[in-house]
Amino acid sequence: MQFVEDHIATAVSHDIPVWDVDPYDVEILKNPVPFYAELRERGAFVYIPRYAMLACGRFDETREVFSDWERFVSSRGVGLIDFSVAKPWRAPSIVLEVDPPYHTRTRTVIARALSPRAVSELKDSFAAEAEKLVDELLEIGEFDAVGDLSEAFPVKVFPAAVGLQEINKRALVDYGAVGFNALGPDNELRRTGWAKASEIVPWITAQCKREALLPAGFGATIYAAADAGEITEEEAGMLVRSLLSAGVDTTVTGIGNTIWCLAENPGEFEKLKADPKLARPAFEEALRYTSPVHSFCRTASLDTAVNGIAIPKDTKILCVLGSANLDERKWQRANRYEIERKPVGHLALGVGIHGCVGQNVARAEAEAVFTVIAKKVGAIELVDAPTWRPNNAIHALDSMRVRFLKH
Amino acid sequence: MVSVIYRSHDGTAREVAAEEGQTLMQAAISNGIDGIIGECGGSAMCATCHVYVVEAFIDKLPPLTDIEDEMLECTVAERRSRSRLACQIKITNALGGLAVDLPEAQA
Numbered sequence: 102m103q104f105v106e107d108h109i110a111t112a113v114s115h116d117i118p119v120w121d122v123d124p125y126d127v128e129i130l131k132n133p134v135p136f137y138a139e140l141r142e143r144g145a146f147v148y149i150p151r152y153a154m155l156a157c158g159r160f161d162e163t164r165e166v167f168s169d170w171e172r173f174v175s176s177r178g179v180g181l182i183d184f185s186v187a188k189p190w191r192a193p194s195i196v197l198e199v200d201p202p203y204h205t206r207t208r209t210v211i212a213r214a215l216s217p218r219a220v221s222e223l224k225d226s227f228a229a230e231a232e233k234l235v236d237e238l239l240e241i242g243e244f245d246a247v248g249d250l251s252e253a254f255p256v257k258v259f260p261a262a263v264g265l266q267e268i269n270k271r272a273l274v275d276y277g278a279v280g281f282n283a284l285g286p287d288n289e290l291r292r293t294g295w296a297k298a299s300e301i302v303p304w305i306t307a308q309c310k311r312e313a314l315l316p317a318g319f320g321a322t323i324y325a326a327a328d329a330g331e332i333t334e335e336e337a338g339m340l341v342r343s344l345l346s347a348g349v350d351t352t353v354t355g356i357g358n359t360i361w362c363l364a365e366n367p368g369e370f371e372k373l374k375a376d377p378k379l380a381r382p383a384f385e386e387a388l389r390y391t392s393p394v395h396s397f398c399r400t401a402s403l404d405t406a407v408n409g410i411a412i413p414k415d416t417k418i419l420c421v422l423g424s425a426n427l428d429e430r431k432w433q434r435a436n437r438y439e440i441e442r443k444p445v446g447h448l449a450l451g452v453g454i455h456g457c458v459g460q461n462v463a464r465a466e467a468e469a470v471f472t473v474i475a476k477k478v479g480a481i482e483l484v485d486a487p488t489w490r491p492n493n494a495i496h497a498l499d500s501m502r503v504r505f506l507k508h
Numbered sequence: 509m510v511s512v513i514y515r516s517h518d519g520t521a522r523e524v525a526a527e528e529g530q531t532l533m534q535a536a537i538s539n540g541i542d543g544i545i546g547e548c549g550g551s552a553m554c555a556t557c558h559v560y561v562v563e564a565f566i567d568k569l570p571p572l573t574d575i576e577d578e579m580l581e582c583t584v585a586e587r588r589s590r591s592r593l594a595c596q597i598k599i600t601n602a603l604g605g606l607a608v609d610l611p612e613a614q615a
């Protein structure tokens with residue numbers, strides 16, 4: 102058996118086109134759209150020799166692989182490392198990187214904590230915080246939409262909703278980024294992330310303990326499940342950790358990318374101003390259009406086929422969600438940001454049993470922010486060209502100086 | 509193709525030819541049935557695909573999982589014994605003629 106990037110190099114069929122590309126090349130990570138287009142063009146699957154893996158980027162096949170948890174498992178890691186042959190950088194997530202039946206147990210608990218009902222109770226406080234922040238930004242006029250808005254808002258409301266009492270903005274945002282970089286190959290991004298982990302992880306772990314959490318919040322609901330005997334005390338801590346690793350950087354990115362979409366498409370922003378109820382659809386379409394999580398992996402658990410293409414057992418498959426979400430086969434005018442589109446079924450939040458369990462929270466945060474922006478901001482102007490921050494799994498802005506003009 | 513019927517709250521009914529393997533939610537979305545939103549795309553996370561299944565089909569459906577049961581507590585319209593999430597019902601030949609009533613509101 103041969104190993105590449107800590108997974109098994111399987112003998113894939115010669116019919117699958119070979120493409121010697123590095124999906125983790127910094128330039129591709131910063132500007133992935135041409136890579137997405139070529140990936141779809143070359144075939145339903147391509148074989149990438151340097152990583153001995155398959156990649157898919159057409160909608161139908163990507164959806165099939167990403168959602169069929171029996172044939173394409175998550176328990177062997179959603180990054181390049183195959184947990185059945187190598188050790189992950191930290192104990193794997195007990196919801197993202199496990200399969201049923203165990204997954205059902207943890208997922209039930211975390212889904213309860215983040216249910217539509219639990220989230221709707223936060224609506225008013227999210228709206229109040231969003232209004233305060235946007236008022237401040239309107240006074241300042243020109244600011245960095247990444248640090249001052251996209252990071253500032255989730256860091257203000259999300260850890261508090263979990264029940265954290267201590268807020269360390271850098272640790273919270275970077276913890277997610279480190280975890281997502283860990284999903285890539287052994288490159289500079291992953292190494293730098295791991296080097297940073299030793300500073301962040303102890304703080305995060307301490308915040309996940311029962312004693313550290315407020316008596317009400319997502320965290321408390323999870324610990325209540327431990328009291329009821331559904332999960333252990335240790336598992337409760339692990340699930341709270343999952344919230345912090347998956348819930349900050351992703352939402353930061355989703356909000357930032359939506360501002361970018363609106364700044365780049367003033368016509369769509371006018372529609373949002375005319376009807377602030379489009380705040381949620383504007384965010385949803387930005388998720389489709391920019392895919393904050395650009396790709397995650399699966400591992401084939403048996404010899405199988407997708408759309409007639411043979412896939413050997415043990416193969417790592419990179420599911421390029423960002424590409425599937427721009428596939429012309431699925432989306433009309435796929436390359437346009439249109440807030441009135443109803444992009445139901447996009448893959449930005451995953452699909453099926455692992456579909457994002459935090460999506461109600463993400464949407465509630467975005468709805469709060471973009472509703473106030475719709476009501477109070479007259480125009481969003483880019484001050485200079487935004488820059489993107491390469492990450493092995495996240496497509497996020499690094500900085501974006503903008504000006505908010507009053508109505 | 510399997511024929512399924514969506515009966516909206518105002519009493520109008522629409523028969524749809526659903527593909528086997530699709531979910532009842534997907535069949536509604538791809539056929540433009542208004543009373544179903546399906547915001548989460550079928551991950552049992554949003555409760556906006558709530559339907560009331562006609563009595564005759566209740567026993568033919570896959571059993572309720574814990575996750576679906578939990579989420580049915582979050583529907584906007586009242587939960588009844590016939591309540592299910594359309595995204596958790598895969599269409600099979602055995603479901604030909606299935607009819608569901610759509611609630612007054614989903615969100």
Ligand code: HEM
Pocket residue numbers: 175179196197198208211215343344347348349351352354355356388393394397448449450451452454455456457458459460462463
């Ligand atoms: C715009 C923001 C977000 C995006 C783009 C996003 C994206 C995703 C994606 C693509 C998946 C599927 C992973 C897979 O199938 O392998 C996922 C799962 C997950 N997300 Fe999110 N997410 C966001 C916000 C959140 C928030 C706010 C939380 C926490 C409150 C969260 C917690 C999780 C967890 C715990 C999972 C694993 C669920 C499972 O495996 O059953 N996410 N997310």
Ligand code: FES
Pocket residue numbers: 533545546547548549550551552553554555556557579593594595596
């Ligand atoms: S589509 Fe969201 S619960 Fe069914």
